[in-house]
Amino acid sequence: MKRINMLSKADMVKGQGVLSAHDEQVELAREVMENRALILENAAGPSDITHYHSINPEFYLSTFRRRRQGALVGYVHFLPETVENSIHLPRFAKHIFYKYMISFYKRMDYLVTVNPVFIDKLEAYGIPAEKVTYIPNMVSEKNFYPLKKEEKKKIREKYGLRPEAFVIFCAGQLQKRKGVFDFLDVAEKMPECEFVWAGGFSFGKISEGYEEIKARMEHLPKNVRFLGLVDRKEMNQIYNMADVMFLPSYEELFPMTILEAMNCGLPILVRDLDIYQPILFDYVRKGRDQAEFVKILKRLKEDPQFYEKSADLAFKGHYFYSREHVGNMWKNFYERVFQEEQEKKRAENTETVPDRSGILWKDKKQQYI
Numbered sequence: 001m002k003r004i005n006m007l008s009k010a011d012m013v014k015g016q017g018v019l020s021a022h023d024e025q026v027e028l029a030r031e032v033m034e035n036r037a038l039i040l041e042n043a044a045g046p047s048d049i050t051h052y053h054s055i056n057p058e059f060y061l062s063t064f065r066r067r068r069q070g071a072l073v074g075y076v077h078f079l080p081e082t083v084e085n086s087i088h089l090p091r092f093a094k095h096i097f098y099k100y101m102i103s104f105y106k107r108m109d110y111l112v113t114v115n116p117v118f119i120d121k122l123e124a125y126g127i128p129a130e131k132v133t134y135i136p137n138m139v140s141e142k143n144f145y146p147l148k149k150e151e152k153k154k155i156r157e158k159y160g161l162r163p164e165a166f167v168i169f170c171a172g173q174l175q176k177r178k179g180v181f182d183f184l185d186v187a188e189k190m191p192e193c194e195f196v197w198a199g200g201f202s203f204g205k206i207s208e209g210y211e212e213i214k215a216r217m218e219h220l221p222k223n224v225r226f227l228g229l230v231d232r233k234e235m236n237q238i239y240n241m242a243d244v245m246f247l248p249s250y251e252e253l254f255p256m257t258i259l260e261a262m263n264c265g266l267p268i269l270v271r272d273l274d275i276y277q278p279i280l281f282d283y284v285r286k287g288r289d290q291a292e293f294v295k296i297l298k299r300l301k302e303d304p305q306f307y308e309k310s311a312d313l314a315f316k317g318h319y320f321y322s323r324e325h326v327g328n329m330w331k332n333f334y335e336r337v338f339q340e341e342q343e344k345k346r347a348e349n350t351e352t353v354p355d356r357s358g359i360l361w362k363d364k365k366q367q368y369i
Contacts, residue, residue: 001035001036001037001038002036002037002038002048002049002338003037003038003040003043003045003046003047003048003049003070004029004033004037004038004039004040004047004048004049004050004051004334005040005041005042005043005045005047005049005050005051005069006022006025006026006029006039006040006041006042006051006053007041007042007050007051007052007053007054007059007062008022008041008042008052008053008054009054009056009059010022010053010054018053018054018077018078020139020232020256021053021075021077021114021137021256022053022054022075023232024137024138024139024140024143024256025053025075025330026039026041027140028138028140028323028326028327028330029330029334031323031327032327032328032330032331033330033331033334036334036335037049037334037338045068046067046068046069046070047068047069047070048070048071048338048341049070049071049073049334049337049338049341050062050069050070050071050072050073051073051075052072052073052074052075052104052108053075053077054077055074055100055101055104059104060100060103060104060107063104063107063108070341071109071110071337071340071341072107072108072109072110073108073109073110073111073112073337074104074105074107074108074110074111074112075111075112076105076111076112076113076114076118076122076132077114077253078101078253079101079118079121079122079125080094080098080101080102081121081251082251082253083097083098083101085175085176085177085208085250085251086173086175086177086203086207086208087203087206087207087208088206088207088208088209088210089206102125102126102127105122105125105127106126106127108131109131109337110131110132110133110333110337111127111131111132111133112132112133112134112135112333113132113133113134113135114134114135114136114137114253114254115134115136115253115254115275115278115279116134116278116279117274117275117278118132118253119132119134133333135326135329135330135333136254136279136321136326136329137254137256137259137321137326138259138321138322138323138325138326138327139256139259139260139262139263139321140323141263141323143232143236143263144235144236144239144259144260144263144264145236145263145264146240146263146264146265147236147237147240147264151240152240152241155237155238155240155241156241158237159196159225159227159241161194161196161241162194165193165194166192166193166194166243166244166301167193167194167195167196167241167242167243167244168186168187168190168193168194168195168196168242168243168244168246168297169195169196169197169198169238169239169241169242169243169244169245169246169266170183170195170196170197170198170199170245170246170247170248170257171197171198171199171230171235171238171239171245171257171260172197172199172247172249172255172257173199173200173201173202173203173207174197174199174200174201174202174207174209174210174213174226175207175208175209175213176208176209176212176213176250177208177249177250177251178199178247178248178249178250179247179248179249179250179271180197180209180213180216181212181213181216182248182290182293183195183197183246183248184216184220184221184224185290186246186248186290186293186294186297187221187223187224188221189290189294190223190294190297190298191221191222191223192223193223193297193301194223194225195221195223195224195225196224196225196226196227196238196241196242197224197225197226197227198227198228198229198230198235198238199227199228199229199230200226200228200229201213202229235260236260236264239260239261239264239266240264242266243266243267243300243301244266244267244268244269244297244300245257245258245261245266245267245268245269245314246268246269246293246297247268247269247270247271248270248271248293249270249271249273250271250273251273251275252273252275252276253275254279258270258280258284258317259317259318259321261314262283262314262315262317262318262321263318265311265314265315265318266311266314267285267300267307267310267311267313267314268283268284268285268310268314269284269285269286269287269293269296269297269300270284270285270286270287271286271287271288272286272287272288280317281317282313283313283314283316283317283320284313284314284317285300285310
């Protein structure tokens, strides 16, 4: 049986989407490749495919053991421009890290990105487009799903929220690019609603905007609460106690939080970003600034028909990014890699045998002269 080794140390940083994406992808791979390939995690032995979910230095060194690693597949969760506003590093450190990141991707035989926009961006870094495959993220219905009203009521009681409150929710790391300040400003403009944020400083003090956000959190509006880092096993309850998912990020790739909210049937409001166009279509509501955010949120609160339509659109997105659909994409990708690698080995092992027929005949003829 073929062996696919998943390498990741995403669990070193709690609360980041890369870890959630890894967990979902590994579980999905085990399902779709059952009886075809053995899915391993951080195994030491040889494999037919080594799938890199993170870019740790020890993983980079492993790419030089080609015979043991098999085909090298890299999962592109970020690029220099997406990291720029996530962590605060000295300029020289950023320069080295960004060069290392691209060098890591160039070591791969195949790359997978969760957003098709990144294919052109990777090509701009000198990576051939034909080396890159687009496969979106997905979230299992086993982990995220709608709960009944009575269960939602109990969850609200658990977190001290009024049963009748209109709850606007966001999940994500505390970074400036996530739109934390917009979230707080909108909350001040809508005191009749409850605003809840799940997530913390996953990168500690080097999180971009750490000092500013900490200072702002000391003077929060009364209708805002931060839950800090929440275990993913509890997140389905958190989504279900909310009425709306509001993600005012300035930069994203393909947030797992959006897929999780879709699974729970929540209306979703995001900032109108170009990067969302090829992946979110009309499944979400979009606003360009705080004024539009407030307008859309108020309409979701006050217009039942608009709310229901928005929830239906989000749930349709859940079907589009279903386990079956994305699972088939991964299955086809792995099968293609197996086939192409087999063809490469066959070509390498096929030696061109020189035509010695004339020489042999000449040698044999000499025996009879």
